[in-house]
Amino acid sequence: MLHCRIVRSPVPHARIAGTDLAAARAAPGVHAVVTGDDIRRRGGAALRFGPVLHDQPVLALDVVRYAGEPVAAVVAETVEAAEEAAAAVEIDYEPLPAVFDACAAIADGAPRLFDAAPEVDPSFVDVTVHGDLAHNVCSRFRVVHGDAERALDRADHVFEHRFRSPAAQHVPLETHACVAAWQGDRHLTVHSGTQTPFILRAQLAAMFAIPCSQVRVVVPAIGGGFGAKAYATIEPLAALLARTTRRPVRLHLTREEEFLTVTKHAMDVTLRTGVTRDGMLVARHAVGLYNAGAYAVISPRKIIFGGYGINGPYAVPAAFHEMLAVYTNTPPAGAYRGFAINQCAWAYESQMDIIAHALGMDPYELRMRNLLQDGDAFCTGEVMGGMHFAELLDRVASASGYRTRQRSDDGDVARGVGLSCVIEGTITPSTSTAVVKLDADGSVSVVTGSVELGQGAHKALGAIAASELGVARSVVSVAEVDTDVSPYDQQTTASRTVSTMGRAVAMACADVAGQLVALGAPMLDTSLEVVAEDGRVQVKQDPARSVDYAEVVRRAGVGNVLGRGSVRTEGGLDPDTGQGVASDHWHQSAAAAEVEVDRRTGRVRLVSYRGAVYAGRVVDPDGAALQCEGSLAFGVGNALMEEMVFDDGQLVNGTLADYMLPSLADLPADRSFEVLADPEPGAEAHGLGEPLLPPVAPAIANAVFDAVGVRLHDLPLSAERVLRALRGPGDQATADPR
């Protein structure tokens, strides 16, 4: 096995004027030094990849578009040898004007990142790309419902505010890693920490023009994902280098490289929200820019989620939402836990409190008056069902003592409580398939493409199979993900696994049960109804007459029983109006945060936290509790400390010594979560990986306002920002005088 080190662009936008690889190629232990030019000359592999748009070069071609972009790769016997040689690579750059901010990038005359429209991959059926490369627009999505302008004209009050979220990092503790190896010229095996094995397989197959069946992606349990490991990232390069050197190649990013590989979208949105004088929302006009960075990745889908997500969990009769994904000379932004919704919730939940205070209403009351209920129409036109927002908000308000709270303030340190409520969708339509295998000893294998990334997917799927088949959990195993063996799953993101794959596994179990009945009934010599339950094929009316599963399989001589399940959720949105069905089911959550603000330092301390989420049928209560805790920890980071800081396109805080993450000391001892479960036996299971995250930041911001009367529009709520706000001008609200 050989090792790879990447040479990265030191500048954010430049033409590659020349390369001198001689010294690097001659360095000890080096097998190859490759540039984009080499790939182009050699042929036999696509030059660019990307899940939706094939715009990202494996290695930069002629131009670099962000500081940190891979320009050359060294493959050597050891990582150290590769590093030494990488330092000897010489590349000349001719700097080009660069742009880093999405607002600046869409302006006329801004530096352009792309001249030619990239190829669109047809496999993302829920995504249509509306690009405008002259303005660095990767794609645009609109939701048009009713006549928002007219409704705003007639509203008693119109509130206009701008909110911004910075670029941030996922920080899975395990950085991106993969090993690529070829068997001959036409079979590729990649071991990777990917969240999307089948999409990755398709991307690699297309890249090398080989059938999918000749590409094998193997995924063990991985050290966190959070969206960073969705879609091809480092695998195309590793696969290419493995082909060039005819040896297996390992690529494992350092943490510093991780910062330069994929990010959370910075976002900038202006909300104009119309309300009646007694607090009914009548319209929302939103224009938002998602900073895609230098390459599209999944931005075209992100703005769809943002397009409907900016509505919030409220019944708003008229909407015009326009979301743009904008190219800038910064590292590519990708999928991120909370997928577009963190940024939306930051904006609309902050604004809800601003509106409440302006109208002299309690923020709780304003929300209760407007929260979506069954039968309400969403901004996409779909009629909502299974709405639990009111109950969720009520629970956190009660649990936090919100209504009876005594505000405490000794002049220096003040306490306050804030609320938030968030809606999030899941990828729709989407497909999951599963195979369940019952062996001759009665043990069970669950074979799926769902990746275990710490969320407890395998535990949950195993629990579902054990429950459906009525066998002990200890005899159920969940197979490692291997595209040679696992049936198709779309992707392990969007909190869709427990729900969609869970259903596929249940279906596969029902298929196994049906076959067991067919095989076992003759063994029971009965004309009465036979069922497969609790590990035995039995006469329904006389369970003592039964044969256990193992015996059925053995006596039937079939070796094993294979069950299949396939679930495809329906829906999708019109590419021009955003009308249709946005989500198969809705993630719903609420939060109440109590903070302490020290006026002398601006420091915000989270004192207590109440979270509530709708879970449907809870498959793994322990796992659910862990998601609650985990989302809070993650959210505290995003709310109080995390941001990628750039100086002229150079990342300034690209290490964990400079990019702050929450430790256990940043979490309040006083915290609790309610997981609202549906007691119906057949109720749908909802994923919990994301829903509890978006409410954290706005709840904290609303609590800060409650405590010290300061409203911040930009994240994070660092001590410095709070202090400046305490000392400077106050709220930027503009309420229409009407």
Add this chain to the structure above:
Amino acid sequence: MTEAVALEVNGVRRHLQVDTRTRLLDVLRDVFEVSSVRDGCGVGVCGACTVLVDGTAVSSCLALAALCDGSTVCTAESLGALGDGDPVVRAFVDARAFQCGYCTPGIVVALRGLLDARPSPSRAELESWLSGHLCRCGSYARIVDAAERAAGSSSGENAR
């Protein structure tokens, strides 16, 4: 430039020639094939590379192998199998004090080191000791609970 170094890792003793720039982390992973020691940040902040060197918790990403001549290193692998191993390991499994598990070995090893030196820490001391470990999955609450549990069983009934 290389240096001769004698290292005992989890009971296995080896004599090596190491480049003076090589980190203890890399020697553990590449030479001793210990995969529980992880490079989460490379700057000594995350704690995923924590090992015990002569009984003291050390960030192996900041330790130079060449300066560890004659040392005894203990990693999570030496703490026994999940089912019947060290009380710290058992406490973490019983409490399900992890999600992806990547940060877990570093925390377990650090705790083992703490409890060896200080058998009856208070919860506050445990929290302080563990605050130098990052867990992005956010299992912090359970990690502290598991640590308390381990501290209790390590030092007997009347521990605290």
